[in-house]
Amino acid sequence: xxxxxxxxxxxxxxxxxxxxxxxxxxxxxxxxxxxxxxxxxxxxxxxxxxxxxxxxxxxxxxxxxxxxxxxxxxxxxxxxxx
Numbered sequence: 253x254x255x256x257x258x259x260x261x262x263x264x265x266x267x268x269x270x271x272x273x274x275x276x277x278x279x280x281x282x283x284x285x286x287x288x289x290x291x292x293x294x295x296x297x298x299x300x301x302x303x304x305x306x307x308x309x310x311x312x313x314x315x316x317x318x319x320x321x322x323x324x325x326x327x328x329x330x331x332x333x334x
Contacts, residue, residue: 253278254278254280254281254315255273255312255315256280256281256282256312257273257280257311257312258283258309258310258311259282259284259285259310260285260286263310265308265310265322266310266322268322269310269322272325272326272329276329278314295311298313299318308321309321310325
């Protein structure tokens with residue numbers, strides 16, 4: 253499984269999402285919009301394909317499937333652990 257996470261500096265939910273992915277042994281590519289502002293356009297384009305308008309970070313994809321933010325990621329894993 254692979255993941256893509258869009259984050260920014262100072263985001264506690266971004267840190268929590270990356271920690272959860274680490275705990276699950278899932279490698280991820282992180283795009284930090286604080287240090288890579290051009291990635292915001294990329295995020296908006298990817299989100300448009302999912303018919304969503306991201307208002308917060310993190311925004312997470314697993315195996316090219318849109319998950320959402322940290323809460324949705326945690327829910328995804330709690331449901332898959334059943």
